[in-house]
Amino acid sequence: GDSVTQMEGPVTLSEEAFLTINCTYTATGYPSLFWYVQYPGEGLQLLLKATKADDKGSNKGFEATYRKETTSFHLEKGSVQVSDSAVYFCALQHTGNQFYFGTGTSLTVIP
Amino acid sequence: SQTIHQWPATLVQPVGSPLSLECTVEGTSNPNLYWYRQAAGRGLQLLFYSVGIGQISSEVPQNLSASRPQDRQFILSSKKLLLSDSGFYLCAGLTPGRTYEQYFGPGTRLTVT
Numbered sequence: 001g002d003s004v005t006q007m008e009g010p011v012t013l014s015e016e017a018f019l020t021i022n023c024t025y026t027a028t029g030y031p032s033l034f035w036y037v038q039y040p041g042e043g044l045q046l047l048l049k050a051t052k053a054d055d056k057g058s059n060k061g062f063e064a065t066y067r068k069e070t071t072s073f074h075l076e077k078g079s080v081q082v083s084d085s086a087v088y089f090c091a092l093q094h095t096g097n098q099f100y101f102g103t104g105t106s107l108t109v110i111p
Numbered sequence: 112s113q114t115i116h117q118w119p120a121t122l123v124q125p126v127g128s129p130l131s132l133e134c135t136v137e138g139t140s141n142p143n144l145y146w147y148r149q150a151a152g153r154g155l156q157l158l159f160y161s162v163g164i165g166q167i168s169s170e171v172p173q174n175l176s177a178s179r180p181q182d183r184q185f186i187l188s189s190k191k192l193l194l195s196d197s198g199f200y201l202c203a204g205l206t207p208g209r210t211y212e213q214y215f216g217p218g219t220r221l222t223v224t
Binding site for chain 2: 034036041044045098101
């Protein structure tokens with residue numbers, strides 16, 4: 001069945017460091033891929049998305065490229081800020097109405 | 112734009128008591144609606160989803176139930192809470208054919224004591 005595997009955390013970085021959070025997926029065909037962010041005590045917010053192979057989603061300095069050949073959708077940011085501290089979830093949507101989420105990666109950015 | 116409202120924001124309930132969490136949607140019609148549970152330090156577990164009034168699909172057998180009495184209302188219930196029901200409950204929606212992504216409510220923190 002469909003599934004998402006993402007890098008386990010927690011991840012701690014210094015401000016202005018480079019961020020990569022790995023995400024790979026298992027699905028037949030061509031799912032849509034998403035990254036969501038959850039700030040403490042809040043619901044999830046969509047960060048970026050890609051709906052077909054080779055698409056690059058980007059928002060707030062974050063980027064992720066839909067790689068069909070490696071079934072990956074890794075999240076990157078060139079220079080993290082303290083305000084980026086949150087939990088990040090990779091997700092996929094395939095046929096039907098269901099979404100599949102990874103287990104989340106907690107990021108803490110220290111000044 | 113679509114907005115999900117959930118209440119209450121936090122809830123503390125004793126074991127064996129009933130539960131009712133409400134989710135409402137504004138800014139769209141005929142959404143698909145979802146209930147997720149997030150246990151401490153863990154990912155999202157899909158509990159129920161609904162594609163229309165009175166249509167509920169259950170993903171995980173448990174002592175919870177869901178109902179959709181109106182197009183934009185989704186309710187999560189339990190007759191008798193267990194300690195293991197503690198968690199962060201999230202309602203989400205999706206408007207088919209209009210957007211690919213789910214939009215989430217602010218969540219309800221449930222503690223069963």
